[in-house]
Amino acid sequence: MSENQDKLLSHDYDGIRELDNDLPRWWVWLFYLCIIWSVLYLLYFHVFHIGYLSADEYNKEMDPTYVRVSEADLKFWGVLDEYHSPLFNPAGDMTPRKALLMKGESAFAVVTRESDTTTYVALTDEESIAAGKKIFTQNCVSCHGTFGEGGIGPNLTDDYWLHGAGMTNVTKSVMYGYPSKGMISWRGFLKPEQILQVASYVLTLRGTNPPNPKAPQGDLVAEQ
Numbered sequence: 001m002s003e004n005q006d007k008l009l010s011h012d013y014d015g016i017r018e019l020d021n022d023l024p025r026w027w028v029w030l031f032y033l034c035i036i037w038s039v040l041y042l043l044y045f046h047v048f049h050i051g052y053l054s055a056d057e058y059n060k061e062m063d064p065t066y067v068r069v070s071e072a073d074l075k076f077w078g079v080l081d082e083y084h085s086p087l088f089n090p091a092g093d094m095t096p097r098k099a100l101l102m103k104g105e106s107a108f109a110v111v112t113r114e115s116d117t118t119t120y121v122a123l124t125d126e127e128s129i130a131a132g133k134k135i136f137t138q139n140c141v142s143c144h145g146t147f148g149e150g151g152i153g154p155n156l157t158d159d160y161w162l163h164g165a166g167m168t169n170v171t172k173s174v175m176y177g178y179p180s181k182g183m184i185s186w187r188g189f190l191k192p193e194q195i196l197q198v199a200s201y202v203l204t205l206r207g208t209n210p211p212n213p214k215a216p217q218g219d220l221v222a223e224q
């Protein structure tokens with residue numbers, strides 16, 4: 001009784017009185033936790049630019065092949081350069097800070113299959129081919145088969161190609177994909193260097209005659 005008496009506030013509304021209780025501890029801790037969370041949130045999304053913002057999500061949803069400038073991957077003071085959230089996709093990750101650092105038009109230049117006139121040259125050193133094989137095993141076998149014999153995707157070991165043979169065509173197939181046909185654009189997931197490695201590896205598959213090959217699709221290309 002006396003303890004409650006101390007806490008009793010002076011006002012009285014139609015006989016209803018109020019006690020000046022402390023906030024429950026769990027509530028106060030929740031409050032502190034929110035403050036800590038907000039600091040982490042700020043660092044994650046707005047300082048280090050690791051996480052996806054809504055604009056990034058929007059761009060990706062509107063056009064899965066959309067990439068502004070893939071090599072533009074500037075990070076706060078170069079810290080955390082290599083770390084990305086699992087959802088990271090350079091396609092949508094242009095932040096105002098990056099745009100500012102890149103000063104102007106180049107930040108918004110969109111490279112498309114059509115505007116990409118680069119001639120890609122196959123890598124032939126063992127290290128690159130081994131790296132390419134690893135990337136292929138991790139990302140491509142589910143559709144193109146363990147040995148490139150084909151499955152959901154076309155056979156990559158024969159002389160028939162839907163989208164052209166040779167390093168430049170294969171690199172572009174991987175880089176820009178055919179999203180409406182089930183082959184995604186890989187430039188959002190693989191670095192340019194990795195795309196060259198995996199494309200170079202694909203070229204080494206030609207004529208390997210794996211078991212259970214998928215029937216040829218596309219045109220026979222004599223000169224490869």
Ligand code: HEC
Nearest residue numbers: 139140143152153154161162163164170173178181182183
């Ligand atoms: C989800 C399934 C899927 C995955 C995963 C996939 N592809 Fe494909 N890929 C396809 C399909 C389907 C096509 C055929 C597209 C078409 O019909 O135009 C294709 C086409 C290709 C072509 C063009 C073939 C041609 O005949 O011109 C190349 C090269 C290729 N993929 C390489 C790769 C590489 C390298 C990877 C891994 C980084 C990969 N693909 C991952 C489904 C996939």
